Amino acid sequence: MKMFLAGQWVDKPQRIEVRHPWDDSVVDTVPQADASDVDRALAAAVEGAAQMRRTTGYQRYGWLMKAAELMEQRLEDLARTITLEEGKVLAESRFEVSRAAETIRLSAEEAKRLGAEVLPLDGAPGAEGKLGFTLRVPCGVVVAITPFNFPLNLVCHKLGPALAAGNAVVLKPASDTPLSALKMVEILLEAGVPPLAVACVTGSGGEVGRALCTDRRVRKISFTGSREVGEKICQMAGLKRVTMELGSNSPLVVMPDADLDKVVQATVTTGYANAGQVCISTQRVLAVGGVYEELLPRLQQEVEKITVGNPLEEGVRMGPMIRRQDAQRVCQWIQQAVEQGARVLTGGECQGAAVTPAVVADVSPQMRISCDELFGPAVGVSRVESIEEAIALANDSRYGLSAGIFTQNLDWALRFAREVDSGNIQINWGPQWRADLMPYGGLKESGMGKEGPRYAIDEMTELKTVVIHQLG
Numbered sequence: 071m072k073m074f075l076a077g078q079w080v081d082k083p084q085r086i087e088v089r090h091p092w093d094d095s096v097v098d099t100v101p102q103a104d105a106s107d108v109d110r111a112l113a114a115a116v117e118g119a120a121q122m123r124r125t126t127g128y129q130r131y132g133w134l135m136k137a138a139e140l141m142e143q144r145l146e147d148l149a150r151t152i153t154l155e156e157g158k159v160l161a162e163s164r165f166e167v168s169r170a171a172e173t174i175r176l177s178a179e180e181a182k183r184l185g186a187e188v189l190p191l192d193g194a195p196g197a198e199g200k201l202g203f204t205l206r207v208p209c210g211v212v213v214a215i216t217p218f219n220f221p222l223n224l225v226c227h228k229l230g231p232a233l234a235a236g237n238a239v240v241l242k243p244a245s246d247t248p249l250s251a252l253k254m255v256e257i258l259l260e261a262g263v264p265p266l267a268v269a270c271v272t273g274s275g276g277e278v279g280r281a282l283c284t285d286r287r288v289r290k291i292s293f294t295g296s297r298e299v300g301e302k303i304c305q306m307a308g309l310k311r312v313t314m315e316l317g318s319n320s321p322l323v324v325m326p327d328a329d330l331d332k333v334v335q336a337t338v339t340t341g342y343a344n345a346g347q348v349c350i351s352t353q354r355v356l357a358v359g360g361v362y363e364e365l366l367p368r369l370q371q372e373v374e375k376i377t378v379g380n381p382l383e384e385g386v387r388m389g390p391m392i393r394r395q396d397a398q399r400v401c402q403w404i405q406q407a408v409e410q411g412a413r414v415l416t417g418g419e420c421q422g423a424a425v426t427p428a429v430v431a432d433v434s435p436q437m438r439i440s441c442d443e444l445f446g447p448a449v450g451v452s453r454v455e456s457i458e459e460a461i462a463l464a465n466d467s468r469y470g471l472s473a474g475i476f477t478q479n480l481d482w483a484l485r486f487a488r489e490v491d492s493g494n495i496q497i498n499w500g501p502q503w504r505a506d507l508m509p510y511g512g513l514k515e516s517g518m519g520k521e522g523p524r525y526a527i528d529e530m531t532e533l534k535t536v537v538i539h540q541l542g
Contacts, residue, residue, distance in 0.1 A: 077114060092157060134261070138172075150382075152247075178234065184527070200537055209531060215279060215291070312518070313526070317445070340503070342373070350472035366431055369429055413432050428447065433452045461489050464490050469512065470493060
């Protein structure tokens with residue numbers, strides 16, 4: 071495929087291979103952009119932002135609603151593209167496409183709701199005869215940098231709100247998974263979005279990302295990815311507005327009164343989806359008291375039912391990780407935990423880029439499989455003795471993106487919700503749950519700002535205050 075910038079599909083002799091994680095076959099190639107391409111894309115985006123500023127919310131609503139309709143018509147093609155470049159199973163890819171269309175539809179609705187607020191100036195001294203109100207205006211040029219694990223929906227969580235708010239947006243997709251993003255740009259253009267209002271630049275994060283993040287023409291950066299890269303972007307960004315959706319090592323607390331059938335179901339669903347490559351995957355299970363011994367064999371039994379294989383084959387429940395080196399890292403972390411006293415109940419073996427889903431027992435907080443972001447198909451289980459210890463361990467992390475608890479005790483649930491330092495709290499489910507309309511974002515080093523179309527639009531617009539002074 072070609073990349074899209076300055077209103078044109080652009081090719082280059084230097085190409086990046088997009089490979090299928092399951093068998094390492096080449097799916098397609100995309101151009102290797104450089105700093106000159108970024109300069110051209112941003113120059114056009116400045117003009118595109120001026121065009122978008124003159125459009126109405128209703129126009130932008132129409133474009134995005136048409137885009138959502140086209141996405142649903144092309145669901146199978148988009149889903150297959152996701153599976154080929156990212157490796158998740160087809161059922162998960164189809165679900166991602168449906169979610170992405172809903173994200174665009176939600177963004178369209180919000181385009182009609184960019185309203186103003188009348189200020190109660192008559193409550194201020196010396197403000198007689200004055201009328202004040204606010205205007206919410208687009209930032210201008212938005213840069214969106216997206217990860218590999220949801221190559222369509224996370225792209226839509228940035229493109230949709232940026233365009234709904236009246237911005238121009240320059241997208242830098244993950245080098246491993248640029249094809250879904252490029253197909254999304256095709257859909258937006260077909261739906262009527264002005265060609266200068268959207269660009270997709272493919273290339274390395276080092277050269278392309280740095281050029282985008284340091285350029286003064288950019289007013290807003292929205293990034294989803296690792297904590298380490300997010301910190302570097304913040305250092306480069308200077309006085310730009312930033313939204314950071316970063317990593318986590320999400321805990322799930324299981325109290326003695328929990329329904330273990332539901333705990334096991336939730337842990338399997340939220341710990342191993344997309345081969346564990348979800349920033350809010352269940353990574354740490356903290357089981358209180360005697361429930362620990364009862365939970366382990368039941369969890370092991372269900373995890374062993376997860377079939378691993380070619381994600382293009384119907385019925386396969388888990389595909390490979392994005393790269394072989396990531397699979398090797400996960401297996402190394404599991405082995406390190408074993409060397410430090412943990413037990414592998416099942417899984418943890420590398421097969422190319424795939425890792426057999428693992429349950430690791432007797433995990434202690436200092437083990438890397440617990441204290442760092444694993445981002446792979448393994449769940450570590452630890453025994454704790456009280457709600458106090460569970461909350462303390464849940465908070466014993468630099469991350470704070472999502473956390474869950476299973477209990478029927480209202481006092482425990484409310485205490486968990488109030489005291490755990492996490493942007494998302496799930497009661498009686500695992501940490502991995504998100505409705506695309508809700509405010510979504512982390513505390514501590516899991517990031518800053520919120521996503522969800524309504525909330526992302528607040529991040530991608532700026533507020534002006536207008537005061538009319540009555541004369542005479």
